[in-house]
Amino acid sequence: MCGIVAYIGAGQAQPILLEGLKRLEYRGYDSAGVAILDSAGLRVARSVGRVAKLEEKLEDLGGFRGTVGLAHTRWATHGSVTETNAHPHRDDRAGISIVHNGIIENYAAVKKYLQERGHRFQTETDTEVLAMLIGELYEGDLESAVQAALREVTGAYAIVVMCEREPDVLVAARKGSPLMLGIGNGEYVVASDPSAIVAHTTQAIALDDYNVARISRDGFRTSTIDNVEVTPKVMQLELDLEQIELGDYPHYMIKEIFEQPAALRNTMRGRMDTNEGKVVLGGLDSFAKELVRARKIILTAQGTALHAAMIGEYLLEDLAKIPCECEYASEFRYRNPIIDEGTVVIAVSQSGETADTLAALHEAKDRGALALGVVNSVGSTIARETDAGVYLRVGPEIGVASTKAFTGQVAVLTLVSMFMARRRFMSPEASARLIGEMEQIPGKIEKVLELDDEINRVTEKYVERNNWLFLGRGYNYPTAMEGALKLKEISYIHAEGMPAAEMKHGPIALIDEGMPVVFIANQGNQYEKVINNIEEVRSRGGHVIAVATEGDERIRAVAQDVIEVPEVSDCLSPLVTVVPLQLMAYHAAVLRGHDVDKPRNLAKSVTVE
Ligand code: G6P
Secondary structure (H helix, E strand, O other): OOEEEEEEOOOOHHHHHHHHHHHHHHHOOOEEEEEEEEOOEEEEEEEEOOHHHHHHHHHHOOOOOOOEEEEEEEOOOOOOOOOOOOOOEEOOOOOEEEEEEEEEOOHHHHHHHHHHOOOOOOOOOHHHHHHHHHHHHOOOOHHHHHHHHHOOOOEEEEEEEEEOOEEEEEEEEEEEOOOEEEEOOOOEEEEOOHHHOOOOOOEEEEOOOOEEEEEEOOEEEEEEOOOOEOOOOOEEOOOOHHHHOOOOOOOHHHHHHHOHHHHHHHHHOOOEEOOOOEEOOHHHHHHHHHHHHOOEEEEEEOHHHHHHHHHHHHHHHHHHOOOEEEEEHHHHOOOOOOOOOOEEEEEEEOOOOOHHHHHHHHHHHHOOOEEEEEEOOOOOHHHHHOOEEEEOOOOOOOOOOOOHHHHHHHHHHHHHHHHHHHHHOOOHHHHHHHHHHHHHHHHHHHHHHOOHHHHHHHHHHHOOOOEEEEEEOOOHHHHHHHHHHHHHHHHOOEEEEEEHHHHHHOHHHHOOOOOEEEEEEOOOOOHHHHHHHHHHHHOOOOEEEEEEEOOOHHHHHHOOEEEEEOOOOHHHOHHHHHHHHHHHHHHHHHHOOOOOOOOOOOOOOOOOO
């Protein structure tokens, strides 16, 4: 949710930290701050708003010179959005400064203890409590003080700490919130996300839970919070700068929508064998037996990933014939779920860091389920903690509104379903046919993208309306949910998505003259039923925008606006029908003048409950 970047090396820290913050800004952006140790001691600047505001402030202050520092971009959890509550936070005795992602759950009790010992607090945040605790326990060695403090707290954290009395040291630690140490040549960049590291180095280690890194210009040491030495595993970051830059696009969201054909080609590359009618998923091979024998599959996720998982539920039942449930991770984790032998849990997540999805995964594993991940971020916590999994390979997604990760998740879940189906009931011919169709999907999406201007014009007609409905059936019921979510999250228009039949049970009361109702009305299994629902909306004055199959004249007769998509099998149709909905949401947000990539109140990755 928040972003952390810290630097120690021979270069000037300020430009490196600011550049890192800009790359991380998509993770949280209500305030930002930086602390740098220069010859005069600790210099701190913080500001409410975007990183650009912090940059202006630093300019006004004449800039900070120093080669060690830490910085943060915040998405408020504890404490309101004010400059005082922005990170870095400091203690009142030992010259400690800290940036923190996550939540210290027992902060109130620790704060009381520290107040009794005479500490004076400036902010309402849990992070300041941690700064004070480290200061309280400081006896001349920052690493030991951090370890001791972390033994006293519960909750989640990724932190980087520095101390005026040890100007050549950074200490970083994590539990439940991602943190990486980028290893350069005589310099180190610590960050919550590889996008802030790759400009400097592609060698990095991902800290594990309860691990602490002490970093100086000469090297680093990793240990646990109990000071047991840990051998670090250095990995190669496979992210190149071009992937995280805007290029000629005005926003990441539109860039990522247009990247979908290439992204999906990447998702499928080397994973499908048309001749043999086989899906090859290296990550699942060693668990093929368990998957073939699986009795139940539970898919769990949040947000857009949940909508992809819902489509996965249809796919797995339809293709692989395995009973399947799909559930919000936040509900699953607390409801005492029944996990029998033969239950497989699949966590679906773009970031691989969503707190609820991770906790659901832990719950499932503790109860004996085989845990699989369908994840985009390589090396993320969910990817590391599942027994096996399949990466999306759609490249980094920066826009807060998820687009290419959604189609990537649906594509991977299709592959997983086919992987199981072929080993269970599906004939080689049927499988080969579906594989052939999958290969056509990127080209079909390209055709939808050609309609961008037309979709913009349709959106313009309705953009002033404040209530929209999105309706679909079967495979496209989750697509309708996703269309509504996209529209509300970036354009702030109220939208609801639901099964088309459910409309009659209440939401139909909302329909008045001119209300936009988007139907996913491609020629799938329930086409006739959808037509009936369209008539019901029309007769109450609603304006129907239909996403329909190319050349469908019947739809033209009943809908005010039609967006045509190429013909596609029902089970693959969400990969194509969702694209016009993504474009509509994008254009609505632009037309309404919103910041598309940084919608209010949202964070790209929700790492707290
Ligand atoms: C946040 C994001 C959504 C995303 C959801 C799940 O709410 O704003 O776009 O779908 O988290 O994230 P994940 O990284 O687990 O897919």
